[in-house]
Amino acid sequence: MAEGKGGVSRRGFLKGFGTGVVGAAVAAKVRLGEAAPQTSPGWDGKVPVVLRVNGKEYRLLLEPRTTLVRAIREHLGLTGTKVVCDRGECGGCTVLMDNKPVYSCQVLAVEAQGHEITTIEGLVQAEELDPIQKAFVEHDAMQCGFCTPGQIMAAKGLLLKNPSPTREEILRGMSGNLCRCAAYPGILRAVESLAKKAQG
Amino acid sequence: MAKKLVRSVWDFENEWVETVAEVPERLPEPWAPDRPLRVAGQKYPRVDGYQRVSGDARYAFDIQLPRMLHGKILRSPLPHARVKQIRAEKALALPGVVAVFTHENIPPIPWYGDSFLFDPHVRYEGDEVALVVAESEAVAEEALGLIEVDYEPLPFVIDPEEALAAGAPKLHDEGNLWNGRPNVYERGDVEKGFQEADVVVEDTFRTQVVHHAQLEVHVCVADWEGDQLTVYETTQATFSVQRSLASILKLPLNKVRVVNYFMGGGFGSKLGLEKQTVLAALAAKQLGRPVRIANPRKDEFLAMGNRPSSIQKLKVGAKRDGTLTAISLWSLGPGGAYRSAGAELGTPVREIYKCPNVRTEESTVYINAGPARPKRAPGHPQGTFALESILDEVAEKLGMDPLEFRLKNYAEIDQVRNRPYTSKYLREAYEAGAKAIGWYEKRNKIPGSGVGPIKRGIGMATQIWGGGGGPPAYATVEIVSDGSVIVRSGSQDIGGGTRTIVAQVAAEELGIPMDRVTVIMGDTALCPYGPTSGGSVTAASITPAVLAAAVEAREQLKGYAASALNVPADQLAWEPGRFFLKSDPGKSISFEEAASRLRSNMIVVTGARGPNPEGYTINSFGAQFAEVEVDTETGRVRVLKIVAAHSVGRLINPLTGRCQFEGGIIMGLGFALLENRWMDPNVGRMINTNLHDYRVPTMMEIPEIEVIIVSEPDTKANPVGGIGIGEPAIIPTAAAIANAVYNAIGVRVRELPITPYRVLEALGKA
Numbered sequence: 001m002a003e004g005k006g007g008v009s010r011r012g013f014l015k016g017f018g019t020g021v022v023g024a025a026v027a028a029k030v031r032l033g034e035a036a037p038q039t040s041p042g043w044d045g046k047v048p049v050v051l052r053v054n055g056k057e058y059r060l061l062l063e064p065r066t067t068l069v070r071a072i073r074e075h076l077g078l079t080g081t082k083v084v085c086d087r088g089e090c091g092g093c094t095v096l097m098d099n100k101p102v103y104s105c106q107v108l109a110v111e112a113q114g115h116e117i118t119t120i121e122g123l124v125q126a127e128e129l130d131p132i133q134k135a136f137v138e139h140d141a142m143q144c145g146f147c148t149p150g151q152i153m154a155a156k157g158l159l160l161k162n163p164s165p166t167r168e169e170i171l172r173g174m175s176g177n178l179c180r181c182a183a184y185p186g187i188l189r190a191v192e193s194l195a196k197k198a199q200g
Numbered sequence: 201m202a203k204k205l206v207r208s209v210w211d212f213e214n215e216w217v218e219t220v221a222e223v224p225e226r227l228p229e230p231w232a233p234d235r236p237l238r239v240a241g242q243k244y245p246r247v248d249g250y251q252r253v254s255g256d257a258r259y260a261f262d263i264q265l266p267r268m269l270h271g272k273i274l275r276s277p278l279p280h281a282r283v284k285q286i287r288a289e290k291a292l293a294l295p296g297v298v299a300v301f302t303h304e305n306i307p308p309i310p311w312y313g314d315s316f317l318f319d320p321h322v323r324y325e326g327d328e329v330a331l332v333v334a335e336s337e338a339v340a341e342e343a344l345g346l347i348e349v350d351y352e353p354l355p356f357v358i359d360p361e362e363a364l365a366a367g368a369p370k371l372h373d374e375g376n377l378w379n380g381r382p383n384v385y386e387r388g389d390v391e392k393g394f395q396e397a398d399v400v401v402e403d404t405f406r407t408q409v410v411h412h413a414q415l416e417v418h419v420c421v422a423d424w425e426g427d428q429l430t431v432y433e434t435t436q437a438t439f440s441v442q443r444s445l446a447s448i449l450k451l452p453l454n455k456v457r458v459v460n461y462f463m464g465g466g467f468g469s470k471l472g473l474e475k476q477t478v479l480a481a482l483a484a485k486q487l488g489r490p491v492r493i494a495n496p497r498k499d500e501f502l503a504m505g506n507r508p509s510s511i512q513k514l515k516v517g518a519k520r521d522g523t524l525t526a527i528s529l530w531s532l533g534p535g536g537a538y539r540s541a542g543a544e545l546g547t548p549v550r551e552i553y554k555c556p557n558v559r560t561e562e563s564t565v566y567i568n569a570g571p572a573r574p575k576r577a578p579g580h581p582q583g584t585f586a587l588e589s590i591l592d593e594v595a596e597k598l599g600m601d602p603l604e605f606r607l608k609n610y611a612e613i614d615q616v617r618n619r620p621y622t623s624k625y626l627r628e629a630y631e632a633g634a635k636a637i638g639w640y641e642k643r644n645k646i647p648g649s650g651v652g653p654i655k656r657g658i659g660m661a662t663q664i665w666g667g668g669g670g671p672p673a674y675a676t677v678e679i680v681s682d683g684s685v686i687v688r689s690g691s692q693d694i695g696g697g698t699r700t701i702v703a704q705v706a707a708e709e710l711g712i713p714m715d716r717v718t719v720i721m722g723d724t725a726l727c728p729y730g731p732t733s734g735g736s737v738t739a740a741s742i743t744p745a746v747l748a749a750a751v752e753a754r755e756q757l758k759g760y761a762a763s764a765l766n767v768p769a770d771q772l773a774w775e776p777g778r779f780f781l782k783s784d785p786g787k788s789i790s791f792e793e794a795a796s797r798l799r800s801n802m803i804v805v806t807g808a809r810g811p812n813p814e815g816y817t818i819n820s821f822g823a824q825f826a827e828v829e830v831d832t833e834t835g836r837v838r839v840l841k842i843v844a845a846h847s848v849g850r851l852i853n854p855l856t857g858r859c860q861f862e863g864g865i866i867m868g869l870g871f872a873l874l875e876n877r878w879m880d881p882n883v884g885r886m887i888n889t890n891l892h893d894y895r896v897p898t899m900m901e902i903p904e905i906e907v908i909i910v911s912e913p914d915t916k917a918n919p920v921g922g923i924g925i926g927e928p929a930i931i932p933t934a935a936a937i938a939n940a941v942y943n944a945i946g947v948r949v950r951e952l953p954i955t956p957y958r959v960l961e962a963l964g965k966a
Binding site: 070176 | 245246251253257259264336337412413417463465467497694697859865891892896898899900905
């Protein structure tokens with residue numbers, strides 16, 4: 001980062017607050033502008049992990065504590081899958097593991113090895129949305145959209161297992177996914193529309 | 201476009217905001233109610249639906265920048281304490297930790313008036329103590345546990361009534377009662393009113409603390425390029441965050457950019473600059489790398505706002521014929537540990553019904569718990585619950601139908617400001633809602649008279665809210681040579697579908713298909729100013745600016761059409777899709793052909809939102825009707841059906857509008873039956889800081905919902921004719937459910953949430 005090209009420089013900026021103490025207190029760990037491999041978490045503890053995500057194989061070196069959702073988001077850059085509660089309560093991180101919906105915050109990346117993982121990005125084929133994604137748009141089954149990837153994966157998993165679920169089966173199947181905007185009626189209509197299509 | 205300055209006063213979350221606003225000299229011609237519209241008012245799926253369902257939508261939570269660091273905030277585990285010492289050595293020794301910031305090395309930036317960014321006097325469990333910055337989120341989380349803090353515990357108070365008692369622990373120099381006195385409003389003479397009454401009912405109602413629990417946590421990424429700061433922020437207030445941040449960091453506004461393209465829910469918890477955003481900017485500046493700070497879910501419950509609880513003592517007097525003679529309200533609620541949002545809730549009492557004698561006395565107190573924030577219609581769901589409950593009690597004493605009683609006291613004008621409304625179709629809402637729920641057929645004439653252990657009941661409640669919006673608000677419309685159009689506005693689409701209605705208004709006025717319009721919102725560097733999305737003001741503030749810009753842009757395009765046809769521009773007229781010669785309508789040129797004459801020219805027009813009409817109040821109104829089933833053996837309440845009939849001017853998109861109404865109603869159901877912050881009074885800490893124990897509605901709880909819009913477009917309010925809908929939706933739901941529960945079981949639950957235990961208690965079975 002360039003300093004002091006006119007305007008506010010980093011040093012001048014901090015000085016503006018009269019905070020000489022800042023540098024002193026944290027200097028031991030601060031390496032301004034330096035590439036810092038030496039501050040990276042210990043390479044030693046990392047383990048090789050092979051994940052199959054959306055039909056592709058990825059070879060990663062991860063800390064064993066890395067959850068599947070963090071591997072997907074932070075290491076593969078697939079940020080469609082969200083973290084909401086990070087403790088298996090909300091369904092925001094739902095992905096498919098061998099076509100079954102799982103909370104990816106409750107699965108370690110190392111445990112996901114040998115399984116076929118599908119994320120929200122994996123439902124899109126050459127920019128063409130999956131029928132369940134289209135149904136969500138058509139029935140306006142969302143507001144802010146933050147839970148939407150998880151909802152769609154839960155719905156996809158439900159429909160893969162049971163292509164024509166009853167209303168009761170949809171409510172139960174989808175009840176593990178919270179939507180605070182409460183677009184639930186729209187979600188129900190979207191899933192029901194596909195259930196009806198499957199019934200012909 | 202010629203503009204002028206006016207003084208503008210309008211309603212934002214029950215506060216009357218006064219600004220000097222730039223408005224157009226000439227207002228666009230309003231879309232008259234009888235004007236046929238092709239696009240606006242029609243059901244269109246969201247223009248950004250693809251992004252939202254494909255995972256492409258990038259929220260602030262999803263921003264990953266090269267060399268980005270992760271920050272986590274250490275929060276006080278105690279409700280009230282003094283930080284004596286912080287030792288960060290062990291945390292700093294953890295591989296991957298880059299820095300620790302505390303009050304000792306962060307500037308004493310003022311916050312909440314008498315506190316600081318990091319204040320060694322911590323006043324609630326969750327108060328900010330330190331920031332760890334590390335190479336990964338996991339390492340930052342681990343490091344939090346390695347920071348050693350010596351606290352000197354102080355006496356605490358978490359009960360609002362105890363906070364007012366003599367000798368209660370004091371949080372601030374001013375004492376625990378905000379401003380040292382209640383907010384008092386008075387019209388007429390309530391004592392005289394009660395003397396004139398044939399029936400007087402007095403009762404106390406209580407509501408609980410509930411949380412926003414929006415799914416995207418508060419998160420920001422701060423990134424410096426030289427002296428230019430970009431902040432990716434999840435916010436309802438893109439421009440307000442930019443201004444506050446620039447002011448605190450003493451940076452020029454043009455050096456601070458706030459970006460907020462997709463936003464994962466706010467409901468009032470994201471209305472301003474956050475401490476963590478300032479911290480991320482400071483840390484990123486010092487460390488020379490981008491810094492991301494995302495709250496864990498637990499912190500959202502502790503520190504990022506709530507709807508305060510309430511104690512409401514209400515007294516209502518009426519004459520035998522049902523005429524209200526007096527209403528008085530005394531209320532108390534906690535603002536939490538700092539001044540962020542008050543606990544006022546008296547607007548429904550003052551404004552919904554015609555009553556000459558009204559007195560409200562509302563108090564907010566400090567307690568050692570998370571600061572309140574505005575939550576979806578601040579004050580209204582709780583105030584409406586109490587008011588609408590006691591009105592049903594009065595109606596019963598008078599032997600009147602509750603609906604008839606309300607119609608008897610219908611307010612034709614705004615009694616607080618003594619002026620008419622631009623529009624009010626509440627009578628129509630009562631009528632339509634009553635019909636749809638089967639009010640006269642299904643309601644128990646004798647409450648609780650149903651046979652068997654599972655009893656059904658019907659109840660209703662009324663809603664009032666602002667949402668008229670106002671200036672300043674801008675939008676630009678750009679037409680380029682292939683006939684495609686870009687619309688920019690500085691507000692944000694927080695999930696209400698704002699981008700979609702903006703595209704609809706532009707497409708309508710320009711006479712082009714929706715897919716020819718791209719909307720850019722939520723970026724201070726790319727968009728002209730648009731208001732904060734709170735108070736349901738976004739739609740009514742920015743769509744008239746879009747309309748003004750579109751009208752002017754089309755007028756400018758007419759010049760190119762005229763030169764192509766080789767006629768003077770004033771001989772051309774317009775109909776959707778084409779300009780034609782007035783004298784020879786067969787001779788015409790399409791929008792696209794005219795645009796093709798632009799070549800490398802561009803039409804760029806900035807439209808401004810006009811002033812609100814003088815001498816009028818703009819409000820939404822509505823009535824919701826609930827049908828419930830109560831199991832008198834288990835105490836469980838099931839909501840079977842909600843009918844929501846509302847007066848909100850023109851609904852610009854009935855598809856996204858329906859979704860917003862349904863969502864507000866279900867959130868209202870959560871307030872009525874499920875949600876509650878549990879505090880441990882012994883230690884002053886919150887118990888249910890997660891989405892399992894803090895119960896928000898799931899799909900299993902949803903009732904059948906019927907939404908009916910009873911209003912005509914309100915073109916007196918603004919030329920597009922829409923009034924906001926986000927908050928009206930939630931306001932009367934809990935009250936309608938509570939009245940339905942009474943109608944089912946014949947005993948009243950005066951405290952929310954109406955849990956199975958409270959139902960059994962009311963039935964004398966607990």
